[in-house]
Amino acid sequence: MIELRHITKRFAGVSGSVEALRDVSLEIAAGEIFGVIGRSGAGKSTLIRCINLLERPTEGSVIVAGRDLTLLKAPALRAARRDIGMIFQHFNLLSARNVFDNVALPLELRGESRAAIKAKVEPLLELVGLADKAGRYPAQLSGGQKQRVGIARALATDPKVLLCDEATSALDPETTEQILALIKDIRDRLKLTVVLITHEMAVVKEIADRVAVMEQGRVIEQGKTFDVFTRPQHATTRSFVADQIGFALPPALEKRIAADPDHVHAGLWRILFTGPHADEPVIAALSRNLNIDLNILHGRIDEIQGRPFGVMVVQARGSEAQLTAARQFLATRQLHVEDLNHVVRPDRIAV
Amino acid sequence: MSSALIELLFDGLLETLVMVGVSGGIGAAFGIPLGVVLILTDRGGILQNVPLNRALGLIVNAARSTPFIILMVAVIPFTRLVVGTSIGTLAAVVPLTIAAIPFIARLVETALREVPAGLIEAAEAMGATPLQIVTKVLLPEALPGIIAGLTITLVSLIGYSAMAGAVGGGGLGDIGIRYGYQRFLPEVMLAVVAVLIVFVQGVQSLGDRLVRRLSHR
Ligand SMILES: Nc1ncnc2c1ncn2[C@@H]1O[C@H](COP(=O)(O)OP(=O)(O)O)[C@@H](O)[C@H]1O
Numbered sequence: 026m027i028e029l030r031h032i033t034k035r036f037a038g039v040s041g042s043v044e045a046l047r048d049v050s051l052e053i054a055a056g057e058i059f060g061v062i063g064r065s066g067a068g069k070s071t072l073i074r075c076i077n078l079l080e081r082p083t084e085g086s087v088i089v090a091g092r093d094l095t096l097l098k099a100p101a102l103r104a105a106r107r108d109i110g111m112i113f114q115h116f117n118l119l120s121a122r123n124v125f126d127n128v129a130l131p132l133e134l135r136g137e138s139r140a141a142i143k144a145k146v147e148p149l150l151e152l153v154g155l156a157d158k159a160g161r162y163p164a165q166l167s168g169g170q171k172q173r174v175g176i177a178r179a180l181a182t183d184p185k186v187l188l189c190d191e192a193t194s195a196l197d198p199e200t201t202e203q204i205l206a207l208i209k210d211i212r213d214r215l216k217l218t219v220v221l222i223t224h225e226m227a228v229v230k231e232i233a234d235r236v237a238v239m240e241q242g243r244v245i246e247q248g249k250t251f252d253v254f255t256r257p258q259h260a261t262t263r264s265f266v267a268d269q270i271g272f273a274l275p276p277a278l279e280k281r282i283a284a285d286p287d288h289v290h291a292g293l294w295r296i297l298f299t300g301p302h303a304d305e306p307v308i309a310a311l312s313r314n315l316n317i318d319l320n321i322l323h324g325r326i327d328e329i330q331g332r333p334f335g336v337m338v339v340q341a342r343g344s345e346a347q348l349t350a351a352r353q354f355l356a357t358r359q360l361h362v363e364d365l366n367h368v369v370r371p372d373r374i375a376v
Numbered sequence: 377m378s379s380a381l382i383e384l385l386f387d388g389l390l391e392t393l394v395m396v397g398v399s400g401g402i403g404a405a406f407g408i409p410l411g412v413v414l415i416l417t418d419r420g421g422i423l424q425n426v427p428l429n430r431a432l433g434l435i436v437n438a439a440r441s442t443p444f445i446i447l448m449v450a451v452i453p454f455t456r457l458v459v460g461t462s463i464g465t466l467a468a469v470v471p472l473t474i475a476a477i478p479f480i481a482r483l484v485e486t487a488l489r490e491v492p493a494g495l496i497e498a499a500e501a502m503g504a505t506p507l508q509i510v511t512k513v514l515l516p517e518a519l520p521g522i523i524a525g526l527t528i529t530l531v532s533l534i535g536y537s538a539m540a541g542a543v544g545g546g547g548l549g550d551i552g553i554r555y556g557y558q559r560f561l562p563e564v565m566l567a568v569v570a571v572l573i574v575f576v577q578g579v580q581s582l583g584d585r586l587v588r589r590l591s592h593r
Pocket residue numbers: 036037038043044045063064065066067068069070071072
């Protein structure tokens with residue numbers, strides 16, 4: 026549905042030019058929710074703004090629904106933009122228009138009749154749960170309500186694509202969850218393709234089918250959300266994932282282990298529970314069958330895109346042979362085990 | 377107060393109203409579009425054209441930094457060309473309008489600058505044309521600011537019109553100077569000042585009320 030080919034974007038600045046995007050290529054399939062995550066300044070906003078050419082790439086092409094937007098003349102580009110809805114971090118609603126008229130704006134721009142506008146806007150307000158707020162002005166709405174108006178407005182011209190630029194970053198966690206649920210629901214109902222950029226891994230985890238991680242204008246890693254979360258390849262990705270998933274050992278625990286002179290003799294493992302055996306009673310089997318003492322130090326069980334996923338840090342005490350046997354047992358269960366014995370900080374060790 | 381004085385004041389008020397109303401109206405008709413052009417052509421504007429922006433800015437600044445009393449005299453040939461005479465209420469409208477246009481343009485420009493860039497961006501993302509961005513986003517969003525600017529302009533024009541009156545334009549200022557000052561009739565002077573105060577107050581509070589009603593921020 027969306028294809029970015031070798032996009033480079035340079036901004037001319039006072040002290041030379043800034044390369045906000047460096048040879049970025051992405052393919053986003055129809056109907057998927059594609060997340061882009063990165064720290065502030067990584068180039069996420071520039072990237073998403075290149076999709077509707079609010080920002081014209083210095084090099085590369087932007088193909089949406091089979092058409093290269095960079096080749097279009099201004100009128101054709103304006104027409105193409107009506108197939109691409111966009112919502113913003115700060116909502117960008119017109120303060121002088123009430124909710125109804127804000128949602129009506131894209132239809133007015135297209136020259137629709139008042140009757141056609143009414144017929145379109147009312148169901149949209151219903152869809153986003155604001156039917157009773159049609160006459161309110163943005164200043165009278167909460168952040169979540171404002172974003173609902175933004176969503177209704179973005180959907181008014183029946184776009185195929187919805188771009189979300191930090192759409193939940195100005196909202197509290199509870200409202201964020203509601204807005205994400207709404208976006209997901211809309212995607213399912215309207216078969217939209219959604220591109221969502223954020224600096225919050227929780228948002229990606231909640232909603233994205235696939236995710237790209239950006240750093241300094243490049244995409245450093247991309248894949249299915251579950252895979253990126255459970256097997257992050259890049260150090261930056263790992264640190265993003267760490268807080269979300271319980272990869273990181275609590276600092277106090279880390280200190281305690283380091284202070285224990287015995288700890289080098291025991292196995293200190295981080296076990297990732299993914300794959301077909303993720304929900305089997307592996308730990309119990311391990312200690313029963315191999316007769317080793319397992320001390321569970323830390324753990325977290327979660328679900329990503331409906332698939333169960335767990336992380337557990339255990340200390341295993343036993344003979345060298347027992348420990349080796351235990352690791353073999355875990356391997357047969359297709360569980361991923363990392364040795365943390367020399368760990369100071371988990372983001373520094375190789376997976 | 378004698379009925380003659382009341383009649384005198386009434387005529388003066390009418391002349392002032394004509395001077396301020398006509399110059400304010402024509403000033404707005406030219407000044408608002410000029411303010412819009414200044415915003416659109418500015419660096420980073422949706423129709424960026426820096427040379428044009430600079431040139432217009434220069435003209436506007438030149439007109440604004442010329443003291444009104446000098447402007448009034450300097451444009452006398454032009455005034456003759458337009459209204460056929462350089463004396464009278466209608467003749468006073470010409471320099472007042474010339475003063476009003478750049479004044480309004482700058483105030484409108486300032487009001488338009490207050491419109492968040494995100495709104496323009498959102499409109500662009502919806503496929504709005506530059507004209508649609510002006511009519512559907514910029515002007516409606518800046519309307520309270522524009523009204524506030526026009527109010528300031530009208531109040532200033534009332535003051536300028538008194539100056540214009542001194543060189544034969546008529547109006548309240550003229551009466552104040554001719555009767556109050558030259559013929560030394562302090563009660564006329566006082567009455568003129570009182571009427572001006574009420575007039576300015578009226579314009580200001582009307583403007584403020586309008587701004588409050590239009591603003592939904
Ligand atoms: N209009 C612009 N002019 C100059 N530099 C810009 C502009 N927009 C973005 N940048 C620069 O490009 C880089 C990426 O910015 P951005 O895409 O906004 O990052 P993010 O959204 O990931 O925080 C930053 O270094 C930023 O300063």
